[in-house]
Every structure is written in C-alpha cells, then in structure tokens.
Amino acid sequence: MAATHALASGMGGMRTAGDLVARMQITRGMRLPQAKRYVAERLGCSVEDLSDPLVMHDIRRELGLGLIPVQDLTYPDEPGAIEAKFRIAEVLGIPVNSVACFRRHARL
Amino acid sequence: MAERIPTRLGDGSLVHMTRGEIEADLHDGTEAAARRAKVEPLGEDELDHLLDIFTSPARFSAVDIGHEVVLSIDGSGNRDINAPVLEQIVYQNHHGADIVEVWNSDYSYKAVKTVLSFQMQELKDTLLQTVVPVHYGAMPDLGRYSQPDGPAPNWSQLLPQGRIDEARAAQEEAMALLEADMWHTAEAAVATGADGLDFDTAAAAGDADFLATLHVTRRIRDAFPDFGVEIGMASEMVLGMHGQLEYEGVRLAGQWPLGQLRAVTAAGATIFGPAVNVNTTRSVAWNVARACTLVKPVTAEATIPVHMNAGMGVGGVPMTPYAPVDATSRVSRALVDILGLDGL
Numbered sequence: 001m002a003a004t005h006a007l008a009s010g011m012g013g014m015r016t017a018g019d020l021v022a023r024m025q026i027t028r029g030m031r032l033p034q035a036k037r038y039v040a041e042r043l044g045c046s047v048e049d050l051s052d053p054l055v056m057h058d059i060r061r062e063l064g065l066g067l068i069p070v071q072d073l074t075y076p077d078e079p080g081a082i083e084a085k086f087r088i089a090e091v092l093g094i095p096v097n098s099v100a101c102f103r104r105h106a107r108l
Numbered sequence: 109m110a111e112r113i114p115t116r117l118g119d120g121s122l123v124h125m126t127r128g129e130i131e132a133d134l135h136d137g138t139e140a141a142a143r144r145a146k147v148e149p150l151g152e153d154e155l156d157h158l159l160d161i162f163t164s165p166a167r168f169s170a171v172d173i174g175h176e177v178v179l180s181i182d183g184s185g186n187r188d189i190n191a192p193v194l195e196q197i198v199y200q201n202h203h204g205a206d207i208v209e210v211w212n213s214d215y216s217y218k219a220v221k222t223v224l225s226f227q228m229q230e231l232k233d234t235l236l237q238t239v240v241p242v243h244y245g246a247m248p249d250l251g252r253y254s255q256p257d258g259p260a261p262n263w264s265q266l267l268p269q270g271r272i273d274e275a276r277a278a279q280e281e282a283m284a285l286l287e288a289d290m291w292h293t294a295e296a297a298v299a300t301g302a303d304g305l306d307f308d309t310a311a312a313a314g315d316a317d318f319l320a321t322l323h324v325t326r327r328i329r330d331a332f333p334d335f336g337v338e339i340g341m342a343s344e345m346v347l348g349m350h351g352q353l354e355y356e357g358v359r360l361a362g363q364w365p366l367g368q369l370r371a372v373t374a375a376g377a378t379i380f381g382p383a384v385n386v387n388t389t390r391s392v393a394w395n396v397a398r399a400c401t402l403v404k405p406v407t408a409e410a411t412i413p414v415h416m417n418a419g420m421g422v423g424g425v426p427m428t429p430y431a432p433v434d435a436t437s438r439v440s441r442a443l444v445d446i447l448g449l450d451g452l
Binding site: 001002003004005006007008009010011012013014015016018019021022023025026027028029030031032035047048051065066068069080081082084085088094095096097098099100101102 | 168169170171173174175176177178179180181184199200201203204205206207235236237238239240241242298299300301302303304334335336378379410411412413414418419420425431433436437440441443444449450451452
C-alpha cells in the first residue's frame with residue numbers, strides 16, 4: 001500500500017526532496033506550499049525541481065544531503081545516513097534532533 | 109446497453125458498474141456526509157473530477173506532475189523479515205517514504221513503556237542509519253488501562269448498568285495513567301534523537317482518549333518546541349464515552365474532523381491526520397466522495413499540515429490487507445486532488 005501511495009501521489013523521499021519538505025512540516029508546522037517554497041529557496045532551485053529525481057540527485061550530491069545507493073551508483077565517499085543530516089540541518093537552517101544528540105555524545 | 113466499468117467495493121472486491129451508477133454513488137456519498145456532519149457537499153466540478161478518476165479503465169491513477177505530497181508512513185516496515193531497522197532503510201530507499209516510523213508490534217504506549225529501552229535502542233540505530241525524518245509511533249489506546257487489562261474499572265461494563273458517574277471517574281483515572289506513559293515515552297524519544305512522535309488512532313476509546321493525547325501534546329510543545337507531534341485520528345467522529353470532557357472550553361464528544369483539527373492545533377501538534385471510516389458494502393467511489401466531503405473544511409481552514417489517513421479501511425482505501433493497486437491509487441489521487449492535502 002505504501003508503494004502505491006508513493007507512486008500515485010508521493011514526493012519520493014530521498015529520490016527527490018520529499019524528506020526535506022517533510023522536515024519543514026515536522027519542525028515548523030509549515031503547510032505544503034510554504035514548505036516547498038522554503039526548501040526550494042534554501043536549495044536554490046524551483047519548486048518544480050523538488051519532485052524531479054534527476055535534478056534533485058545533482059543538488060543533493062552537490063550539497064551533501066544524502067543519496068540512495070543503487071546498482072549503478074554507490075556513494076562511499078559522499079555524506080550518508082547521520083552524516084547527511086548534519087548537512088541537512090545546516091542547509092535548511094533547522095535543528096535536527098539526532099544531529100544534536102550525535103554532537104553531544106561525540107563531544108563535538 | 110451501457111458499458112460496465114471495473115471498480116471496487118469498500119471490502120476490495122471487484123464489481124462492474126455503469127458510468128451512471130458510479131456518478132450516482134458519488135452524489136450519494138457526498139450528500140450522506142453533508143447530512144451527517146452538517147458540512148457542504150462537494151461541488152459539481154469536484155464530482156466531475158472524481159467521475160473522471162473512477163470511470164477511467166486504467167489500472168493506475170496518479171496526481172499531476174508537481175502536485176506530489178509528503179508521505180508520513182505510520183507503521184513503516186512490514187515486520188516480515190525480523191529486521192526492523194533494515195525495514196526502515198528499505199522504506200526510505202525503496203518505497204519513497206518521506207518520513208518513517210519506528211514502532212512496537214504491540215502498538216500501544218502502555219505496552220511500549222514495558223520495553224521502552226529496547227524500543228529506544230532500535231530508534232537510535234535507525235536514526236544513525238537513515239536520512240529521512242524518523243517518528244516514534246504508537247496508539248494512546250486508553251482502553252488498555254481498564255480492567256481486566258489495567259487497573260481502572262471498566263467503563264464499558266459500567267455504562268450499560270447506568271453507572272455513569274463511576275464510568276466517567278474510571279476514564280479520568282485511566283487518562284492520568286495514559287498521560288504518564290505517553291509523556292515518559294516522549295521524553296525518551298526526544299533524548300534518543302527522534303524527529304517527532306506519532307499519536308496514532310487517537311480517540312479510539314473516545315473523548316477521554318483524545319483529551320489525554322491533547323494534554324500530552326501541549327506538554328511536549330511547551331517543553332520541546334522543535335519536536336514534531338503528529339496526531340492521527342482513529343475515526344471520523346469522536347465518541348462520547350465520557351461525554352463531558354472539554355479542551356479549551358470546547359466539548360470533544362461528537363467532534364467531526366474540523367473540530368478535531370481545531371483541538372489538535374490548539375494543543376500544538378505539527379501534523380493532523382483525519383480519518384474517515386470505510387463502508388465495506390458501498391463502492392470506493394461512494395466512500396471517497398464521502399471522505400472528501402468530511403475533510404474538505406479541514407484543509408480549507410488548517411494552519412498546520414494535514415496528512416489524511418489513507419491506510420486499510422480509512423479514507424476510501426478498501427478494508428483488506430492486500431488493497432488493490434487500482435483502488436488505492438485512485439483514492440490517493442482523489443484525496444490529494446480534491447482536498448489539497450499536505451500529505452498522506
């Protein structure tokens with residue numbers, strides 16, 4: 001069922017900018033149009049680009065926002081998982097709780 | 109003889125209906141909701157759009173490019189490979205999830221409290237290995253605190269005996285216990301690094317269940333301003349099992365989605381998830397028209413994101429564990445197109 005919704009109406013998560021728009025909803029309570037505009041402005045792209053996996057692949061790679069390894073492309077030398085969330089917090093200008101915990105535990 | 113179009117009933121079974129029969133169901137669905145919740149029925153242009161969606165012979169239906177919404181997938185992971193952290197990564201990498209959720213198989217805050225340290229370890233491991241936001245989720249599930257499962261007297265037994273005051277007191281006793289468990293979990297989830305908490309199927313046990321959820325939400329918002337709280341409802345109307353409970357001067361019993369939104373917003377939640385129950389004997393078209401009618405006032409007024417519940421048996425999705433793709437995709441598109449949702 002989740003896969004059907006993802007194909008029918010979902011932004012696409014890390015394939016695009018769905019997770020970034022979701023963060024603005026979670027941390028700032030922004031409605032969708034406002035959240036999309038905010039993320040697009042921070043990434044320096046258009047709102048339309050946010051749902052385009054080709055455009056977002058390049059933007060995510062350039063800004064270090066995390067990429068999904070696939071058969072044809074892996075990213076061992078790029079930020080991934082918790083590393084990418086450090087960059088997301090900085091680029092979006094919002095606190096990310098797991099990043100704050102990581103900093104605290106690693107005494108950074 | 110009119111062409112008969114393959115479509116579905118609310119139980120997921122395949123039926124064949126004429127265009128005229130589907131159109132009649134759409135009108136009947138919206139009028140049924142309007143009468144029941146005292147809201148406006150859908151307009152002709154909206155019904156025409158739904159008719160286009162439900163009379164298409166295509167196997168799959170989807171929103172227009174650029175109209176995609178955020179998916180906060182409660183209960184992400186299937187628990188079918190006994191690797192809950194990996195399943196969240198699968199939902200992130202393979203299912204296009206915008207938000208994932210760590211959860212316990214016994215999906216209730218009362219049960220979670222007994223295994224909290226293990227759940228928080230699973231949450232931490234997930235947070236270290238994922239990029240998308242991670243919620244921790246469970247049901248408030250007030251009924252768990254009544255006898256024989258819990259310490260409070262059982263109000264479902266007291267009410268038929270006419271012992272109304274005792275039933276109300278029992279629910280208030282249970283509320284205090286529920287709020288303590290939810291708060292305990294919230295503090296742990298914040299300390300572990302979660303992005304937010306999901307209070308899923310809120311008000312399943314009625315107005316006291318809902319009020320406890322609102323109390324804890326307010327407490328979280330005051331203590332942790334950046335922490336997300338998603339409140340997803342259990343059903344379309346709050347049952348008045350207590351009947352006298354209010355939040356900020358408004359009675360909770362009998363609240364339809366718009367009233368629920370107002371309470372949830374006042375409590376400080378960041379995402380609201382309205383739920384509309386499915387009638388399994390009516391067509392999916394009828395159910396979707398009815399669901400859209402009940403939730404349309406919500407998206408028109410909301411100041412916080414609205415992620416409508418569109419899982420098994422709610423929002424128009426058929427009541428079956430293997431919801432057919434043709435039906436689910438039509439529901440997904442129809443809800444987003446008609447309601448202007450922020451997510452599902």
